[in-house]
Every structure is written in structure tokens, then in C-alpha cells.
Amino acid sequence: xxxxxxxxxxxxxxxxxxxxxxxxxxxxxxxxxxxxxxxxxxxxxxxxxxxxxxxxxxxxxxxxxxxxxxxxxxxxxxxxxxxxxxxxxxxxxxxxxxxxxxxxxxxxxxxxxxxxxxxxxxxxxxxxxxxxxxxxxxxxxxxxxxxxxxxxxxxxxxxxxxxxxxxxxxxxxxxxxxxxxxxxxxxxxxxxxxxxxxxxxxxxxxxxxxxxxxxxxxxxxxxxxxxxxxxxxxxxxxxxxxxxxxxxxxxxxxxxxxxxxxxxxxxxxxxxxxxxxxxxxxxxxxxxxxxxx
Numbered sequence: 411x412x413x414x415x416x417x418x419x420x421x422x423x424x425x426x427x428x429x430x431x432x433x434x435x436x437x438x439x440x441x442x443x444x445x446x447x448x449x450x451x452x453x454x455x456x457x458x459x460x461x462x463x464x465x466x467x468x469x470x471x472x473x474x475x476x477x478x479x480x481x482x483x484x485x486x487x488x489x490x491x492x493x494x495x496x497x498x499x500x501x502x503x504x505x506x507x508x509x510x511x512x513x514x515x516x517x518x519x520x521x522x523x524x525x526x527x528x529x530x531x532x533x534x535x536x537x538x539x540x541x542x543x544x545x546x547x548x549x550x551x552x553x554x555x556x557x558x559x560x561x562x563x564x565x566x567x568x569x570x571x572x573x574x575x576x577x578x579x580x581x582x583x584x585x586x587x588x589x590x591x592x593x594x595x596x597x598x599x600x601x602x603x604x605x606x607x608x609x610x611x612x613x614x615x616x617x618x619x620x621x622x623x624x625x626x627x628x629x630x631x632x633x634x635x636x637x638x639x640x641x642x643x644x645x646x647x648x649x650x651x652x653x654x655x656x657x658x659x660x661x662x663x664x665x666x667x668x669x670x671x672x673x674x675x676x677x678x679x680x681x682x683x684x685x686x687x688x689x690x691x692x693x694x695x696x697x698x699x700x701x702x703x
């Protein structure tokens with residue numbers, strides 16, 4: 411009788427702050443489980459030095475002897491204009507060097523994608539005039555194994571203030587797999603000893619994630635901790651909800667402060683990007699299985 415394949419060991423380097431950490435872990439775990447009949451084992455690591463705040467996460471340096479098959483690097487809200495000035499940068503740079511030297515397949519999500527492109531190839535992210543925020547339709551830029559069986563245009567959520575310029579990516583030999591005229595590049599591949607996959611969007615997001623981010627930023631403005639009121643996420647809310655939210659924004663901008671975000675606003679019931687995100691994830695896991703074999 412044939413022996414069942416050993417489940418993949420996927421290391422998740424979760425750099426998110428405490429308030430969003432568990433949701434991020436859950437989102438990636440659910441996406442991986444949906445993408446494979448053999449549920450991969452997700453092992454949790456952190457770049458943070460505050461381990462009292464991370465009891466379920468091992469220090470990132472443990473990855474070097476962990477025997478994992480692949481890595482996922484999450485992003486986090488930046489605190490510095492230059493990513494190389496972030497307090498975790500030396501530890502992240504060491505991990506990136508190890509990932510490149512060993513050829514471990516890796517996914518880099520959002521800010522982590524910007525950090526890897528900067529460290530490996532000197533590609534500086536470009537600040538956007540307004541936040542890239544919402545659900546954007548993307549098309550493929552060529553035939554790539556990540557897109558095998560994934561048909562039609564992708565709709566992918568984005569939430570970022572910066573982007574990797576398309577021209578700089580092309581000049582450095584990166585392959586743009588999917589892109590949008592409004593959101594720029596999304597899935598980008600850097601092929602070295604292993605395949606490094608960059609996501610500028612968030613295919614792992616649950617259906618309510620953009621609502622939660624928009625509400626958080628609106629409340630920050632009301633509390634006086636954010637200088638500008640956030641723009642509505644594009645292509646996300648129902649038109650009736652958009653009208654209600656714009657009316658609420660007018661009240662806040664007009665000077666009302668003793669009010670809270672409308673409780674009746676609901677997120678979409680399902681995530682329209684989910685099916686295709688699972689397909690991309692399944693293809694990535696198949697690549698790792700083939701590489702291990």
C-alpha cells in the first residue's frame with residue numbers, strides 16, 4: 411500500500427501587531443487548508459523581540475534549523491519612511507539572505523514584498539498619492555504555473571500606501587503574473603534557486619477585512635490620531651452602503667465628533683476573490699510538493 415505523502419511544513423513569519431496577528435494567522439491557515447487535500451502544518455514565527463506578547467510564536471531564528479518546506483512572510487504597518495530603519499530589519503535581512511541561499515520557496519505579502527525587493531535587488535517602493543484600497547480586477551500577464559486552472563479575471567483586495575514600480579520590477583528580471591491598470595502589479599515572481607512569490611494584494615483576506623480596516627481608520631480620524639478621513643474602498647460596498655458612509659463622512663468632516671461608525675454597515679457575505687485565491691494557493695503548494703519530491 412502506498413504511503414500517504416507527508417504534510418508540508420509551512421513557516422509563517424507573522425509580523426502583525428497583536429490586534430491583527432491572530433486574524434492574519436487564521437486567514438493564511440484557512441487559505442492553505444482550502445488549497446490542499448493534505449492540510450499543511452503551519453508553524454508560527456515572529457520577528458518581534460517581545461516574546462511575552464507572542465507565546466505561540468517562536469523566534470524567527472529558529473527557522474534556520476526547522477526543516478520547513480516553505481515560508482510565508484506577512485507585512486505590518488510601517489513606522490519608518492525607509493524600511494531599512496525598522497527595528498526588525500537586521501533580523502529580516504538575515505532571513506531573506508538565508509531564503510535566497512537555500513532556495514526555500516516563499517510568499518511575501520504586501521510590506522514583506524517591498525522589503526524583499528529592496529533587500530535583494532535595491533527596488534525602492536514608491537509612495538502613492540492616495541491609498542490603494544479596495545477590490546481591483548486584475549488580468550494575467552502571461553502563462554505561469556501559479557495560474558494553472560485559474561480562469562477569468564481575478565478580483566483581489568488591496569490595502570497599501572506604496573507600490574513596487576512595474577518598470578523597476580521588469581528591469582530586475584521579475585515576472586509580473588497579474589496586474590491591474592488601477593492597482594499596478596499584484597502577483598510577481600522572482601525566480602532564483604527557489605520561487606519567490608510577491609503579493610501586493612491580499613488574497614488571504616476574509617470578506618469583512620476591508621470593512622474592519624475602513625472603520626478603524628475612520629475612528630482614528632474621529633479620535634484625532636489620523637490627519638485625513640479615509641477614502642472608501644473601491645468596488646467593495648453595496649451602493650446603498652456607500653451612500654450611507656459618504657453621508658456619515660460629511661457629518662464628521664462638518665465637525666461632528668460625538669458619533670460612532672454606523673453599526674448597520676455590513677461587509678459582503680462572501681469574498682468574491684476566494685475561489686481564485688484558493689486556486690493560486692493550490693498551485694503554489696503543488697510546486698512545493700514537486701520540489702520536495
